[in-house]
Each structure stands twice: as C-alpha cells, then as structure tokens.
Amino acid sequence: MRKPKIVVLGAGYGGLMTVTRLQKSLGVNEADIVLVNKNDYHYETTWLHEASAGTLSPDRVRYPVSDVIDKNKVDFVQDSVVEIKTDENTVILENGQADYDYLVVALGGESETFGIKGLKEHAFTISNVNTSRQLREHIEYQFATYHNEEEKKDERLTIVVGGAGFTGIEFLGELTNRVPELCKEFDVDYHKVRIICVEAAPMVLPGFDPELVTYAVSVLEKKGVEFKIGTAIKEATPEGIIVGKGEDEVEEIKAGTVVWAAGVRGNSVIEKSGIEAMRGRVKVDPNLRVPGHENIFVIGDSSLVINEEINRPYPPTAQIAMQQGVTVAKNLSALIRHQEGLESFVFDNKGTVCSLGEDDAIGVVFGKKVKGAKASFMKKMVDNRALFMVGGVGLTLKKGKFKFF
Ligand SMILES: Cc1cc2nc3c(=O)[nH]c(=O)nc-3n(C[C@H](O)[C@H](O)[C@H](O)COP(=O)(O)OP(=O)(O)OC[C@H]3O[C@@H](n4cnc5c(N)ncnc54)[C@H](O)[C@@H]3O)c2cc1C
Numbered sequence: 196m197r198k199p200k201i202v203v204l205g206a207g208y209g210g211l212m213t214v215t216r217l218q219k220s221l222g223v224n225e226a227d228i229v230l231v232n233k234n235d236y237h238y239e240t241t242w243l244h245e246a247s248a249g250t251l252s253p254d255r256v257r258y259p260v261s262d263v264i265d266k267n268k269v270d271f272v273q274d275s276v277v278e279i280k281t282d283e284n285t286v287i288l289e290n291g292q293a294d295y296d297y298l299v300v301a302l303g304g305e306s307e308t309f310g311i312k313g314l315k316e317h318a319f320t321i322s323n324v325n326t327s328r329q330l331r332e333h334i335e336y337q338f339a340t341y342h343n344e345e346e347k348k349d350e351r352l353t354i355v356v357g358g359a360g361f362t363g364i365e366f367l368g369e370l371t372n373r374v375p376e377l378c379k380e381f382d383v384d385y386h387k388v389r390i391i392c393v394e395a396a397p398m399v400l401p402g403f404d405p406e407l408v409t410y411a412v413s414v415l416e417k418k419g420v421e422f423k424i425g426t427a428i429k430e431a432t433p434e435g436i437i438v439g440k441g442e443d444e445v446e447e448i449k450a451g452t453v454v455w456a457a458g459v460r461g462n463s464v465i466e467k468s469g470i471e472a473m474r475g476r477v478k479v480d481p482n483l484r485v486p487g488h489e490n491i492f493v494i495g496d497s498s499l500v501i502n503e504e505i506n507r508p509y510p511p512t513a514q515i516a517m518q519q520g521v522t523v524a525k526n527l528s529a530l531i532r533h534q535e536g537l538e539s540f541v542f543d544n545k546g547t548v549c550s551l552g553e554d555d556a557i558g559v560v561f562g563k564k565v566k567g568a569k570a571s572f573m574k575k576m577v578d579n580r581a582l583f584m585v586g587g588v589g590l591t592l593k594k595g596k597f598k599f600f
Pocket residue numbers: 204205206207208209210231232233234236237238240241242243244274275276277301302303304321322361362365462464494495496497511512513514515516548
C-alpha cells in the first residue's frame with residue numbers, strides 16, 4: 196500500500212521540531228517524511244545578534260541537520276523552495292520538485308522594510324548566518340579602514356540600529372561589548388565611536404514591563420548607546436540615514452553601518468504561491484492549517500495566530516514556532532492513523548528574556564520579573580532548552596552555552 200507523504204519545508208525551529216517529533220511518533224511503514232531546507236545546516240536564529248556583532252563565531256550558531264534527523268525515517272533534501280502549487284499538491288524547488296499528501300510550511304520570516312526608501316540597498320539585516328557574517332565583517336572593515344585613510348572619516352565609526360524591539364536591543368547589547376574590543380584591536384579612540392538606536396514608536400521594547408525597559412535603556416546608555424525614540428527612518432542612503440520626528444524636523448546621520456532590525460514578515464514563497472496572507476503571514480485555523488487547504492499546515496514566523504485576550508497576533512518567536520511544531524506533529528500522526536479530532540493550538544507562554552550582552556538581560560519568566568546576571572543565566576538556559584528539545588542531551592552538550600556568569 197502507498198504510504199502517505201509528509202513534506203516539511205524549512206529546518207528552523209518549527210520545521211525541526213515537527214520532524215523530530217514525527218520521527219519519534221510514526222513508524223517507518225506509516226509515512227514517508229521529507230525535509231527540505233536551503234542549507235544542510237540549521238541555525239539558531241535567536242543567536243544571530245551575537246554572530247552579527249562578532250561576540251560569537253557564526254559557526255557556533257549552526258549545526259548539521261543530519262545531527263538530529265533519523266535517516267531511516269526522514270529524507271533530507273537540500274534545496275530552495277520556489278513555489279507551492281496547492282492545486283497540484285507539489286512544491287517547486289530550485290532543482291526539482293516534491294509531491295506531498297501533507298505539507299508543513301515552516302520557512303520562517305523575512306525582513307519587512309515597510310517601503311522605506313534605500314533600506315533594501317543600504318542597510319544590513321540580521322536574518323541568517325550569511326547576513327550575520329557579512330555584518331560582522333563590515334563593521335570590522337570600517338574600524339580597520341579608519342586609520343588607513345589620509346582624511347579620517349569619523350562616520351565610519353558610527354553604527355545606526357533601526358528598531359528598538361527585541362532584535363535591535365539584543366544586537367545593541369552585544370555591540371556594546373564588542374566595540375571596546377574592536378577599538379583595542381584597531382587602535383581606535385573609543386570616544387569617536389557612536390552607536391545610535393532609532394525607533395519610530397514612542398518606546399523601547401513595546402509590550403515589555405516598563406520597569407525592565409527602564410533598566411535596559413539605562414544599561415545600554417551607560418555603555419554609550421544614544422537612543423532616538425519617536426523618530427522614524429525616512430530614508431537610507433550610501434552615506435547613512437535621514438530621520439525625522441515630523442514633516443519639518445529632518446536630520447541626516449552619517450553612518451558607515453546601518454542595521455535594520457525593525458520588522459518581520461512572512462516568507463515571500465507564501466504570497467508567490469497565491470496563499471492568502473497578511474504581510475506574508477497566514478492566519479491559520481485552530482489546528483494550524485491554511486483555511487481552505489486541509490492538508491497544508493503553516494507554522495512559525497510565516498503563520499499568524501491571534502492572542503484572544505488582547506485580540507492581536509502573537510509576536511513571531513522561536514518559542515511559539517517550536518510549540519506549533521509539536522501540535523502539527525501530533526495532528527499529522529492523527530491524520531495518518533485516521534484518528535478522530537485534531538488538537539487545537541494553544542500557546543503556553545513561558546516568558547521572554549531579552550539579552551543585553553554577555554552577562555546582562557531582562558525578562559519575565561513564569562510571570563516573575565528578572566534582570567541582570569540572573570536573567571542572563573535564564574537566557575542561556577532558554578537557549579540550551581531549545582537545543583535539548585530538538586536534539587536531546589547530545590546536541591545540548593555539543594552546542595550549548597555553559598558559561599553562565
Ligand atoms: C536576533 C534575533 C533574536 C531573537 N531572539 C529570540 C528569542 O530570544 N526568543 C524567541 O522566542 N524568539 C527570538 N527571535 C525570533 C525567532 O528567531 C523566530 O521567531 C524563529 O526563528 C522562527 O522560527 P521558524 O521556524 O518560523 O523559522 P526559522 O527558525 O527562521 O527557520 C526557517 C528555515 O527555513 C529556511 N528557508 C527559508 N526560506 C527557504 C527557502 N525558500 N527554501 C528552503 N529553505 C528556506 C531557512 O534557511 C531556515 O532554516 C529572535 C530573532 C532574531 C533575528
């Protein structure tokens with residue numbers, strides 16, 4: 196008898212969680228499982244701010260997909276997804292195609308530039324291992340070049356971070372640790388360096404506890420970060436950025452490095468495939484399926500789940516992507532075994548910890564506020580837990596963070 200075929204797109208948090216759960220719950224004869232991913236490795240997206248600032252090697256944030264999949268049960272295909280043909284139950288890949296009975300789309304998100312002029316061309320993003328490597332090397336290049344030009348250009352030492360959300364703040368925390376090292380390495384006067392955070396919203400870390408936000412801002416300000424809050428980036432240029440508080444108050448900031456860390460949208464494959472979405476994110480049904488397509492699940496940054504308590508979407512996080520992976524694996528097992536009743540997804544928010552560099556952080560964990568070294572310890576525990584959930588003790592020992600203080 197022909198086995199049903201499950202195709203999982205993306206080996207990020209959501210995709211790997213789905214596959215590792217499926218390989219545990221389904222027997223070899225119950226289904227064919229195929230995992231498709233652009234690279235032959237998984238990267239910890241939640242660690243990319245460290246690789247981008249240069250406080251962690253880019254190789255530390257990734258591990259081979261083959262480390263966590265059971266090759267007897269899962270076929271791994273290294274390829275890029277181009278389009279999903281929902282009416283033909285097939286996925287077009289750059290170098291072939293993959294037919295499916297059940298599809299899980301876990302392709303993550305993409306940077307959202309909200310149409311701001313010049314951002315795509317002139318700003319760096321923290322999106323994957325390669326963008327992180329490029330950003331780290333660009334900053335180093337700016338420092339290395341500074342003394343080797345006849346006319347010193349101080350703007351080479353100015354780094355602008357667009358966005359004071361989670362990614363922006365975590366990157367700033369790492370950057371403030373890295374800059375003193377760069378100054379020493381390249382003989383640069385620390386006082387010549389400017390790190391500026393520009394945020395259009397009236398606050399830093401919207402949604403976070405105000406007392407913790409005050410703590411985070413004061414820690415980063417003490418380390419030299421200048422905050423421009425309630426200020427929008429109007430344009431990015433080869434020389435820097437143009438910001439404004441209103442129509443009249445416009446200012447040019449010359450900067451050798453501009454990093455855009457302010458928006459996430461769903462993967463462009465979704466819209467290209469004609470699947471209904473809002474900014475590339477699919478408002479999935481309670482079982483995490485695409486409305487009107489009972490055999491297609493979407494999870495992670497490309498999905499949109501409403502928090503009924505406040506009637507707003509949950510922010511895209513690794514935590515939610517992993518929990519969705521568990522639910523989808525259960526639902527797929529039930530479908531394959533023709534069992535009645537699929538599980539509805541309910542997000543169990545265990546809390547959030549935002550790092551402020553190697554040994555500082557803020558967070559709310561199981562409803563309790565934490566900050567400083569204690570929060571930093573919690574952050575490393577959270578990072579290790581994600582590794583453990585996907586790859587058990589072996590992966591945690593191989594890639595985990597054990598320098599707690
Ligand atoms: C700097 C930073 C810090 C963060 N910190 C936290 C945190 O502390 N806690 C938290 O919960 N969340 C955090 N997040 C958010 C979190 O990383 C994302 O929400 C999470 O990675 C989403 O998981 P996912 O499975 O949807 O996608 P991802 O984990 O991004 O995986 C997507 C996978 O799909 C692959 N892929 C993409 N396009 C294609 C294609 N066309 N073809 C083939 N493969 C493709 C990618 O290579 C990748 O392997 C952070 C994000 C950033 C950038």
